Every structure is written in C-alpha cells, then in structure tokens.
Amino acid sequence: MQAIIEAITSKEGIVNLTPVIFTALIALMARLLAGRTRIRWGVVHDLNYYITEEEKKVMVWTCQIVFINPSKSIAEDIEIVFNYRPLHLSVFPHLKYEISENPDRRIVVKIDKLNPKEIVNIAMLNTHTELPHMTSVRFKGGIGKRIDLEPSRVFPVWIRGLIGFVMLAGVAAIFYVIARLAVSIFWVG
Known part of the structure; x- marks a missing residue:
C-alpha cells in the first residue's frame, strides 16, 4: 500500500x-x-370568479397549465390525463393533438412531440362545476415533473451574458485554485 x-x-x-x-x-x-428528455409542467393561473348571466350569478373557473421540454432532445408521445372533459379546452400554440376518452371516462390529450425548448399551454374553462384535475403527464421515456411557476423579470441579453461570463470565470478560477493546490501538495521535487 x-x-x-x-x-x-x-x-x-x-x-x-x-x-x-x-x-x-x-x-x-x-x-x-x-440530452435526456424531460417534461416539466406547472400551473400558470387557476382562477374562479362570478359573472352575471341573465340576472343570475354563475361561477366560472379558468386554468392555464404550461408544459415545457427543457431538454436538448425531442419529447415524443406526450399524454396528459384529466379526470373529465371541461366545458372548453384549448391548446396553444396550435399543433397536432388528439383528445380521446379512456374506458373509465378520463380525458387524454395526446401530443405527438415537443421540440427542445418548446412550450405548450393548455387553457381550460368551466362553469357551474370545478375544473378537472390533471391525473398524470407521461411521455415516451418518462413521467412529467411538476414545477412551481411565478412571474419574474426577464433581464436584457447583455446582463444575462455578463452573468454567464462571471459564472464561467468563477468556475475556471475554482479549477485553477484546485490545480495549484494539488501541485503544491503532491509535487515532490
């Protein structure tokens, strides 16, 4: 030894x-x-409010869910399952999708693919009853993961570039310090 x-x-x-x-x-x-494929999703807003319709108040529920492919590879065969069909469901941006019903009457929204860094929104609206809950998000190779979303400020490109440069310089400095320490500790000469 x-x-x-x-x-x-x-x-x-x-x-x-x-x-x-x-x-x-x-x-x-x-x-x-x-390039591992991943799907992330989060609720952008989930609101309910009263509107007056023909002299009576009606409760309206709205919800927008965003689905993101943050990976560097294409996500294929995405399936989003809801408990039941809402009064209105829309997918934006417009892309090829199918809505089908399982034997247990759950609604499945199938999207063929999401390209890298692509974002898709599903907006729902219901009156008189709450919106359906989403039961699962699956894709070829995995299960979608929920993330928390909130509005945030988007800084200009030059500030983001400067922050990236400072972080890269910091990583390089750490490697330099580690290499210098390794040489000073192990160098016999």
Whole structure:
C-alpha cells in the first residue's frame, strides 16, 4: 500500500494521473449534460370568479397549465390525463393533438412531440362545476415533473451574458485554485 501511495505522489505518478483525472471529469460532465428528455409542467393561473348571466350569478373557473421540454432532445408521445372533459379546452400554440376518452371516462390529450425548448399551454374553462384535475403527464421515456411557476423579470441579453461570463470565470478560477493546490501538495521535487 505504501508503494502505491509513493508511486501516485511521485512526479511521474502525478504527470501520468493528470490526464486520467481530467478525462474522467470531462466524461462525467458530458454524462450530466447529455440530452435526456424531460417534461416539466406547472400551473400558470387557476382562477374562479362570478359573472352575471341573465340576472343570475354563475361561477366560472379558468386554468392555464404550461408544459415545457427543457431538454436538448425531442419529447415524443406526450399524454396528459384529466379526470373529465371541461366545458372548453384549448391548446396553444396550435399543433397536432388528439383528445380521446379512456374506458373509465378520463380525458387524454395526446401530443405527438415537443421540440427542445418548446412550450405548450393548455387553457381550460368551466362553469357551474370545478375544473378537472390533471391525473398524470407521461411521455415516451418518462413521467412529467411538476414545477412551481411565478412571474419574474426577464433581464436584457447583455446582463444575462455578463452573468454567464462571471459564472464561467468563477468556475475556471475554482479549477485553477484546485490545480495549484494539488501541485503544491503532491509535487515532490
């Protein structure tokens, strides 16, 4: 065991292990950044209010759900299942989709594909009864994950670029410090 430690901490051991360590780090980063397909969804708004219709008040429920493909690969065969059919359901932007009913009378909205970074909204409206709950979001290769959404400020491109540059410089500085520490600790010479 002592011989192995001396071989690793020697000048030749460090020189020989450095490419192996960097190759392993690059392979790990490539795996983490690989194009796994994902679907994220969240409720943009869920409102109910009264409107007056022919001298009587009617309760109206509205809801908008957004579906996002944040990955770098195409999400295929998306199925969104609701408890029952609302009075009105619309999909935007306009794309090919089908609405079908399961034997247990649940409504399934099928979307053929979502391209990378594509966003689709489903808006629903109902009167007199609450809107149906969404029971599942599935796609070829996985299950959709709910995310919390809220309005936020979108900064100009130059500010986002500056923030990205500062973060990249910080990562480079961390690697530089780690490399300098490794050389000062293990360098025998």
